[in-house]
Amino acid sequence: MKSKQEVSKLLFTINFCVITFICIGQNDQQEINKINLPKVALAPLRFLASDELMGRGTTRPEINIAARYISEEFRSIGLNELTTAPDYFQTFSLNLFTPSKTGTFEVNNTTYKLGENLIQMSGTDISIRAPVVYVSFGMEENLDKVDVKGKIVVEKWGANDSSSLIDGFLLLDNKRKLAQQRGATALIESLPHEIPWEEVQEFYLQEHTQEEGNNISTFLIEDKDFSLFKLTPNSDGALSITGTHHRNISTKNVIGWIEGTNPKMKNQYVVLSAHYDHLGVASHPKLEEGKLDSIFNGARDNAIGTTAVIDAARYFVRHPQRDQYFL
Numbered sequence: 528m529k530s531k532q533e534v535s536k537l538l539f540t541i542n543f544c545v546i547t548f549i550c551i552g553q554n555d556q557q558e559i560n561k562i563n564l565p566k567v568a569l570a571p572l573r574f575l576a577s578d579e580l581m582g583r584g585t586t587r588p589e590i591n592i593a594a595r596y597i598s599e600e601f602r603s604i605g606l607n608e609l610t611t612a613p614d615y616f617q618t619f620s621l622n623l624f625t626p627s628k629t630g631t632f633e634v635n636n637t638t639y640k641l642g643e644n645l646i647q648m649s650g651t652d653i654s655i656r657a658p659v660v661y662v663s664f665g666m667e668e669n670l671d672k673v674d675v676k677g678k679i680v681v682e683k684w685g686a687n688d689s690s691s692l693i694d695g696f697l698l699l700d701n702k703r704k705l706a707q708q709r710g711a712t713a714l715i716e717s718l719p720h721e722i723p724w725e726e727v728q729e730f731y732l733q734e735h736t737q738e739e740g741n742n743i744s745t746f747l748i749e750d751k752d753f754s755l756f757k758l759t760p761n762s763d764g765a766l767s768i769t770g771t772h773h774r775n776i777s778t779k780n781v782i783g784w785i786e787g788t789n790p791k792m793k794n795q796y797v798v799l800s801a802h803y804d805h806l807g808v809a810s811h812p813k814l815e816e817g818k819l820d821s822i823f824n825g826a827r828d829n830a831i832g833t834t835a836v837i838d839a840a841r842y843f844v845r846h847p848q849r850d851q852y853f854l
Contacts, residue, residue: 538782538784538796538797538798538799558842558846562841562842562845563838563841563842567841568834568838569834571596571597571600571830571833571834571837571838572826572830572831572833572834574596575593575596575803575825575830575833575834576824576825576826576830577824578822578824580592580593580824581807581808581822582805582806582807582808582822582823582824582825583803583804583805583807583825583830584804584805584806584807584808584823585621585623585735585736585776585778585804585807586623586734586776586807587807587808590778590803590804593803593804594616594779594781594803597615597781597803597833597837598614598615598616598781600837600840601615601781601783601837601840602615604837604840604841604844605844606783606784606785606840606844607783607784607785607786608783609782609783609784612780612782615781615782615783616779616780616781616782617779617780617781617782618777618778618779619777619778619779619780620775620776620777620778621736621775621776621777621778622736622737622773622774622775623734623735623736623737623773623774623775623776624649624734624735624736624737624771624772624773625733625734625771625772625773625774626641626646626647626648626731626732626771627641627647627652627768627769627770627771628641628642628732628770629641629768629769629770630645630647630766630767630768630769630770631645631765631766631767632645632679632715632746632748632764632765632766633764633765633766634659634679634755634758634762634763634764634765635754635758635762637754639748639749641768642728642732644724644748644749644750644751645746645747645748645749646727646728646731646732646746646747646748647731647744647745647746647768647771648699648716648731648737648745648746648747649703649737649742649743649744649745650713650742650743650744650745650768650771651742651744651771651773652768652769652770652771653712653713653744653766653767653768654766654767654768654769655679655712655713655765655766655767656763656764656765656766657677657678657679657712657713657763657764657766658677658678658679658761658762658763658764659678659679659680659681659758659762659763659764660673660675660678660679660680660681660758660760660762661681661682661755661756661757661758662675662680662681662682663682663683664682664683664684664685664686664687664690665680665682665683665702665705665706665714665716666686666702666705667705669682670705670706670709675706675709675710675711676709676710676711677710677711677712678711678712679711679712679713679714679715679764679766680706680711680713680714680715681715681717681748681755681756681758682702682714682715682716682717683716683717683719683756684716684717684718684719684722685698685719686698692722695716695718699716699745702714702716703743703745706743707743711743712743712744712766713743713744713745713746713766714743714744714745714746715745715746715747715748715755716745716746716747716748717747717748717750717753717755717756718747718748718749720751724749727747729809729810729811730806731747732810733810737773744766744768781803783840784796785840785843785844785847786847787847788847799836799839799840800836801829801832801833801835801836802829802832802833803829803830803833805823805824805825805828805829805830806823806825807823808821808822808823809821809822809823
């Protein structure tokens, strides 16, 4: 957080895909706890993570219920609306991608099948025969050593052998861009064996978001014997995928603001934000605590963050700071 001498507004945003963390002073935190008694403070968490919201999936109708609930919380607290975001809604378009389940990748007399040990994460239908090259972790320093133009690129998950599951996902968009910029025809990421393949299938075989303009065909692969890390320079492969599907949907951030008390800093802002969407419903229920359950309730990811932003807003409306706040 910028100091009170540097900022003048606080912007409160409940975003679809972005999380921004800032630090709140200890005294402020104690005051927030006084104003937000447990019954009030935890109400958004209980509602947003309830079964009735069906996991707040991106394409499910319940996501609109969640957005409306948050906007009415903002209204009841007394946040200001932006002129460009009536009802506290900032609308935008989201690109959704449904991966194909029909296709294969063949290299060195081994065939990987979509939906089994191969998952398409992004791209379009593709049918190519091209050299296959292994580029370690596919970071810039790795690609500087290998010509990948016109080739199918195989790389390890993450940036090094210590990379966590989340590290790999956070790096993936940038790694796709690097491969695309250098002319690769497709990108294949080999997951470490400690990542449960069944859980990856559960999510990525369903419709999910895809960044606009980053359409290189990207795949996750289960390479049980690490054979793809032993490719020879003259390895040749064939990739054939049909049945991918793209569509755009309109969705929304929920955004409001509180004016600070210092007129000299009226054009500066501090932003508090959290995302309110989650995974929705699994295609197949699983046994959880003795009961079949298919709803990804998303209490930690990220109903609790959304609740924290709402509770902070309630405090700052009652105790305006020198800063101006957006939530």
